[in-house]
């Protein structure tokens with residue numbers, strides 16, 4: 001198998017990023033490739049814009065899963081790659097093009113060289129939102145093909161190529177999106193006393209939200225409230241009638257998530273009374289923490305440490321979120337970081353992961369599955 005072809009596939013996928021549950025071209029591209037493989041041991045089923053591929057084992061006693069997310073982000077690419085996104089305003093800025101091409105590489109190997117156990121490849125839509133993992137888990141296909149163990153990776157710009165980073169237990173946080181709409185009374189810029197200005201209310205609210213992590217969360221626990229977007233108003237000399245705040249909440253414990261939300265609701269109520277406006281809070285999609293199974297992670301770290309070309313870093317937990325957490329809640333397994341050495345981080349318009357990491361991941365996971373998949 002020529003591993004360099006998977007960097008080429010990654011470039012093709014990089015050109016066509018699509019948002020969650022709109023991954024129509026991505027699904028068609030993946031299917032075309034998967035259908036070009038020897039079909040003798042494969043069973044393919046589509047689910048919405050996702051795909052399940054089962055590689056039937058020779059004498060299976062279990063099924064091992066590999067999950068790759070497939071959606072892109074609403075970011076305008078600034079990499080100057082020859083193979084930049086052809087979809088305006090959209091980019092694979094979270095490495096899902098890597099996750100898919102690595103999945104195709106591992107699948108290609110096992111379509112040609114099946115092992116004793118079954119393998120299940122899950123190409124999952126909508127990781128960035130609204131979340132594809134949970135509905136995929138509840139699907140009839142998953143009920144029939146549910147793996148006994150499951151693995152996924154995520155690219156890590158901050159680690160060098162050739163390294164992976166992982167830990168037992170909690171790896172990623174609990175997350176919840178946060179949308180707050182404010183409606184007051186707009187009017188002429190010169191007559192503020194006749195209005196309820198939602199620009200001022202929204203600015204106050206954003207500042208007050210910052211006090212929650214500082215004052216209401218146990219300092220030995222961790223939480224983040226990030227407001228990534230504010231929209232308000234129409235032009236410079238009209239007082240804004242409406243404002244919208246969009247953000248995300250991250251906590252290491254489910255208890256802190258409940259506490260943070262309780263405080264957000266109290267503060268929003270205060271702004272509502274103080275600014276005589278109407279408010280609506282919507283928590284959008286929520287993800288369960290990524291909790292790595294202790295025994296499987298330990299076994300994987302021992303295995304990876306024995307591979308000459310891989311450096312294993314025992315990392316800290318991160319406040320990122322991943323709906324793979326839902327899969328790990330039901331299926332023993334783990335997620336690990338794959339070092340890709342990019343000067344720009346995840347969700348950045350100039351993210352440039354090093355493609356040499358694709359080969360590292362394909363050969364590491366292939367060998368790991370070969371070790372695990374002996375009946």
Ligand SMILES: CC(=O)N[C@@H](CCC[C@H](N)C(=O)O)C(=O)O
Pocket residue numbers: 094127128129154175176177247248249285287319320321322346
């Ligand atoms: C790995 C990663 O970057 N995941 C995203 C998941 C986002 C979930 C949701 N849209 C939210 O913002 O809460 C992340 O931002 O951590």
